[in-house]
Amino acid sequence: MTSLIQCHLNGMSGRRKLTHLLWGELSGLFLPWARDFFRLRRASSLCSNFVGVCCAGGFLRVTMVPRTVHVRIFLFALVFALFHFAAPNGALLAQAPAQQPAAKTPPKTPGTVPAPAAPVSKHYPILVIAHGNEPAWGLRLGMKGPERLDRANYPPIVLGPGETSADDPGKAWTYHAKDAATGADASVKLFREACSDGVAEIKYTFRVVVDHAQIGTLNGCGQSMPDQFPEFRKKNQLNPDDNPDANDKDKDKDKRTVLEPITNFKPPVALAYLNSAGKVIFKRGTVTRQAAADGYQLAVSHDGSRLLYTRDDKTNMRVIVLYDLTTGKSTELLHGIVQQAVWSPDDARFAFLKFVEGQWHLWTAPLNSPDAATAFFPGEIMSIGGWVDAHTILVDDLQKLSWVSEDGTVQRTLSEKEVFGDAFGFSSANAVRIHPLNSDLLLVSAEWLKVPPGTPMDKEMGNGQGVFLYEISSKRRVIMSPLDMFAQNAVWSTDGLQIFFTGTDASRNSAIYRMFWDGSGLQKFAAGSNLAIGK
Numbered sequence: 001m002t003s004l005i006q007c008h009l010n011g012m013s014g015r016r017k018l019t020h021l022l023w024g025e026l027s028g029l030f031l032p033w034a035r036d037f038f039r040l041r042r043a044s045s046l047c048s049n050f051v052g053v054c055c056a057g058g059f060l061r062v063t064m065v066p067r068t069v070h071v072r073i074f075l076f077a078l079v080f081a082l083f084h085f086a087a088p089n090g091a092l093l094a095q096a097p098a099q100q101p102a103a104k105t106p107p108k109t110p111g112t113v114p115a116p117a118a119p120v121s122k123h124y125p126i127l128v129i130a131h132g133n134e135p136a137w138g139l140r141l142g143m144k145g146p147e148r149l150d151r152a153n154y155p156p157i158v159l160g161p162g163e164t165s166a167d168d169p170g171k172a173w174t175y176h177a178k179d180a181a182t183g184a185d186a187s188v189k190l191f192r193e194a195c196s197d198g199v200a201e202i203k204y205t206f207r208v209v210v211d212h213a214q215i216g217t218l219n220g221c222g223q224s225m226p227d228q229f230p231e232f233r234k235k236n237q238l239n240p241d242d243n244p245d246a247n248d249k250d251k252d253k254d255k256r257t258v259l260e261p262i263t264n265f266k267p268p269v270a271l272a273y274l275n276s277a278g279k280v281i282f283k284r285g286t287v288t289r290q291a292a293a294d295g296y297q298l299a300v301s302h303d304g305s306r307l308l309y310t311r312d313d314k315t316n317m318r319v320i321v322l323y324d325l326t327t328g329k330s331t332e333l334l335h336g337i338v339q340q341a342v343w344s345p346d347d348a349r350f351a352f353l354k355f356v357e358g359q360w361h362l363w364t365a366p367l368n369s370p371d372a373a374t375a376f377f378p379g380e381i382m383s384i385g386g387w388v389d390a391h392t393i394l395v396d397d398l399q400k401l402s403w404v405s406e407d408g409t410v411q412r413t414l415s416e417k418e419v420f421g422d423a424f425g426f427s428s429a430n431a432v433r434i435h436p437l438n439s440d441l442l443l444v445s446a447e448w449l450k451v452p453p454g455t456p457m458d459k460e461m462g463n464g465q466g467v468f469l470y471e472i473s474s475k476r477r478v479i480m481s482p483l484d485m486f487a488q489n490a491v492w493s494t495d496g497l498q499i500f501f502t503g504t505d506a507s508r509n510s511a512i513y514r515m516f517w518d519g520s521g522l523q524k525f526a527a528g529s530n531l532a533i534g535k
Contacts, residue, residue, distance in 0.1 A: 124164050124173045125190055127229050130208040132220025133197060139188065139210055140258070141222070142229055146177040146188045147258045149210065153438035153496070155469065155478075155517040157212075158258055159186055181478040184213040195221035214474040262516045265497040270304025270325075270535040273512060273528045281528070282307050282325055284535075291323040292330065297340050300534025301347045307532075308333075308341040308350060320352060322367070333370040342384050342393075343534075351376060351384055351393055362395055362404065377404040385432040388439060398426045419470050421477055425449045429465070431489060437496045442470045445490045445501070456486040456506050467501050469517070480519060487513075489530050502529040 128141040136152040145161025162176035167189075175188040188210050195207040197220060204221035211217050270284040272291065280292040284304050295309040307323040313335070320334040320341045333341075337355035344350060347367070354363045354373075359380040365373035376393065379402070385394030388403060392411060395402050401419065403411040416426055424430075424446035435441035444467065451457055451464035458464070467481035467490040480499060481487030490501035497517055504510045514525040525531075 124166060124175075125192075125206065125224060127224055127226040128190070128206065128208075128222045129225045129228055130188075130206070130210070130220055130222035131197065132208070132210075132218050133199060135218075137210070137218050137220065139208070139220075139222075140229070141175065141188060141190075142258075145175045146186065149186070149212070149215075151215075153435070154441060154471070155519075156259060157181065179212065179214070179476075182214065182476055184476070186210070186212045190222065197221050212474075214471075214476045216474070259518050259520050262497055262518070262521065265516070266493070266495045268493055268500075268533045268535070270300050271531060271533050272298045272300050272307050272309075273526060273531045274298075275528045276510075280307075280309060280323075282323060284325055287325065289325065289328065291325075292321070295321070296530065298530060298532035299341055299343055299350075300532050301343050302345070302534055303347060304535035306347075307534075308343065310339050310341065320370075333367075334365070334373070340384050342386060345387055345390050351387065353381070353384065362393065364406070376406050377408060379404075379410075382428050383431065386434050388434060394432065394434060396430070396432060398428065401432060414472065418475065419444065419477075420446055423449060423479075424466070424468070427463075429488070433490065433492055435496050436492055436494055440472045442472065443490050443492055443499060444468050444470055445488050452483045454484050454506075456484075456504055456508070458486065467499070478519075480515065482522065485513075491531060491533055493533055494535060500525060500531045500533065502531070 126141060126143050126145075130139040130141065131137065138150040139146060140148045142161070145164055146159040147161065149157040149159060151157075158180040159177040160180050162178060164173060164175050166173050171192050173190045175190070177186045177188065178184070179186055188208065191207040191209075192205065193207050195204040196202075197204070204223045206222035208220050208222040209217065210220075272280065272282045274296070275281050278294055279290050280295040280298065282289050282291040282300075291307055292309065292311065295311040297310040299308040301307070305325050307325070309321055309323070311319055311321060313319055317336055318338055319332050320338055322331045322333050323329070324331075334352065339353050341350045341352045344364075349364055349366045351362060351364045352373075353360045354375075355361075360382060361375055361379075362377040362381055362384065363373050364376045365371075377395065379397065381395040381397050381402075383396045385396060385401065387393055391406050392403055393406075395404055396416070398416065400416055401414040403413075405411060419432075419442070420426070424444075425448075427447040429445075429447060431445040433443040435443065445465060446468070448455065448464045448466055452466075455464045455466070464486055465488045466479060466483075467487045469478045469480055470476070481490075481501065481503070484506060486504040487501050490499055492499065498514055499517055500512060500514050502510060503513045510529050511524050512526045512528055512531045513522060515522040
């Protein structure tokens with residue numbers, strides 16, 4: 001057994017030799033007692049299965065065959081030897097692999113916080129000019145959001161910017177805003193996609209959708225145009241302000257920036273009014289004349305050469321008078337219980353009110369033959385709003401506004417409650433005027449139901465009056481007159497950009513004032529009252 005082990009050690013490494021030497025010593029101690037437990041048997045044919053070439057000469061003639069009854073003792077000894085010579089780390093010396101550096105385990109932190117989500121860009125397009133057709137409109141999207149909405153033949157709407165959200169970051173945004181005059185909600189949606197307005201061949205950067213709670217939805221296109229915004233121009237010194245300190249003290253600086261100055265207006269050429277002494281003054285260009293010592297309900301012809309007015313006579317009747325500026329001649333056209341003459345669009349005839357059987361009715365008459373006057377509408381009315389066209393007149397019966405035709409039919413009606421709302425009441429002193437270029441836009445002078453604090457009141461009547469604009473289709477109502485004035489008798493200029501009215505301040509001083517239709521540019525126009533414009 002010892003020879004077998006020595007022969008086998010010749011081809012082994014150092015660590016394996018050590019293991020086998022130890023095993024040999026164990027065998028020497030164990031073999032004398034093992035003979036009684038094993039029986040020997042020739043097995044030379046098995047030599048190549050146990051040893052190398054050096055031992056293949058047949059030295060091993062027998063092999064050990066264990067007896068069944070002592071298998072457990074043999075296995076116990078083998079396990080004991082393997083355990084006894086095992087390395088401290090639990091691996092056999094003969095088979096212990098080379099040690100590798102232990103992998104570093106990342107330290108555990110209590111309450112691991114999940115990584116934050118990728119940041120969403122809060123940037124959004126600004127300094128965008130948008131527009132659309134059918135109907136024609138335009139929008140300014142400034143540095144803070146939507147700031148102004150323009151529509152053809154309507155005053156611009158100032159918008160108060162609100163929150164902005166990215167519906168699809170980098171592709172779609174929603175800008176919220178408020179109508180500064182009415183408080184109505186508005187929003188502007190921008191979509192970064194090619195857009196065509198159907199008129200020009202230009203492809204715009206954005207598709208734009210504007211929603212206004214009163215006006216409705218407007219669709220169009222938009223393009224970034226920074227040079228069209230004053231704040232951008234000033235910041236980049238494209239148009240530096242000569243006196244920035246003065247502008248900083250202006251309470252309406254932001255509003256003035258949004259509402260670009262109206263410079264294309266046309267001052268009235270022909271007009272009439274009552275001066276501070278109550279005399280009728282007729283003016284055309286540089287020519288000014290006193291048409292009458294007294295009178296009221298003035299109406300200037302569209303060509304600016306003639307004047308209609310009403311005056312009282314000594315018999316408590318009324319007279320409708322025609323005054324010709326060219327000749328300086330006055331002619332009494334009608335006498336009786338008549339009033340409020342209004343020129344037709346072609347100046348060939350006039351409408352007026354006539355008191356018949358206890359009611360006021362609408363009549364018309366040719367200018368050249370006023371005795372041929374005929375009834376225009378059989379219903380009772382209280383005032384004339386004006387001619388809508390050559391065959392239609394707007395009238396008021398203190399309950400509703402009616403568009404009536406000369407054949408006696410009513411084309412449409414509009415409740416005065418709808419027009420005046422909760423702020424104004426019905427009164428014979430009210431007046432409604434149609435915009436010269438837009439029949440949907442009304443200029444209304446009306447009595448306050450509840451006079452705002454600071455507004456002067458009529459001493460005799462104990463009431464106050466104000467002026468507002470009303471859009472029939474959208475029901476949008478905008479107060480125009482200053483709240484510190486008693487405002488009445490408002491009229492349009494022929495270009496539709498200016499509003500003239502009689503204003504009385506807290507000191508009871510009356511004058512004719514002018515403002516633009518966007519509420520800007522209020523100034524005293526002339527001393528007097530009851531202005532009428534013809535051209």
